[in-house]
Amino acid sequence: MFDFEKYGITMWDEEKIASFRRTLLAWYDQEKRDLPWRRTSDPYAIWVSEIMLQQTQVITVIPYYERFLNWFPTVADLAEASEEKLLKAWEGLGYYSRVRNMQTAAQQIMTKFGGQFPNNHADILSLQGIGPYTAGAIASIAFGLPEPAVDGNVMRVMARLFEVDHDIGNPANRKIFQAIMEVLIDPDRPGDFNQALMDLGTDIEGPKNPRPEESPVRAFSAAYLNGTMDKYPIKEPKKKPRPLAIQAYIIQNKKGEFLLEKNTKGKLLEGFWSFPICEANLVSQQLNLFEEDLPVVRDQLTQQQIFEESYQLKPNWSDQTFPEVKHTFSHQKWQIVMTEGHIERASDLNNANLAWVSPEDFSNYPFATPQKKMVEAYFGK
Structure with a gap:
């Protein structure tokens, strides 16, 4: 039995x-x-929607959700998908580890559960990339199990209902809200109960411009009744993303094709194609070219030499300037400077991660959002 009094909750x-x-x-x-994933009880479809909805707004998710299920209608299709098609399906949604984990989980379902989506909470929770919230959502919505789905929206509502004086951003405090939900959840309609709180927490009791006087549960809310809505939930501010200067190389050959590179260097944007890029901060630090918080790329010659040595190509460099491209990740804020170069003839590329690609064929390659922004800035769209 959870000790609510220990945490100041009655x-x-x-x-x-x-x-x-x-x-x-x-x-x-x-x-x-009325959302497409609410018109089905298929656990696979509900799983896809829940993963997409993490860190992404509903209006953005809907077309991705419909296309994803069209491309990968079954768990087996997802398990067997090529990396290129998988990333193309997720292109623009961000947080790409989500879809990689989904494919791993699909492969687990095929090998461990005979291709059938598991129908109990523990087995659902055992799948790659599925945490307590997603497991609770699938278990309650698809299988009618009384399992809470506790995310930031639900914790926000609970914090106001009970005036919870604990930071909702601290993972150690999640157990408090989980315990509250285990008591409150409707055993007859757990899926609807969880989804009702999701809707309430994203709109009327949303993080910005809440309308507590419109809340259907305002008569139950201690914060509303006590006039403390502005205090709850308690949450420490997030750390600001770290500024990072990025140098991009826009290299075109005589056929009008552009040099693209597949990112294999790390988890961030791994598997996606883009114009060759490198972190300019390292060079800037060596040259002591700091300006306030963000290093600025000044020594273009040095940047060009880095490209020539790294790619064994020697373009004719252009003096053309392009608008800076900015993109913010959760932990990094990229400021991208683009440098243009031309090569007289299409050189052979002895590297499977490099390709000469015409703009007409760009759509065949998975591009993350920073690359899409560079394309738009370069072509003036």
């Missing part, structure tokens, strides 16, 4: 819990969003 009695469930579900029945 749990409701059974009558109030039952009343809360009825009130929340009545509102959900009236106001729930």
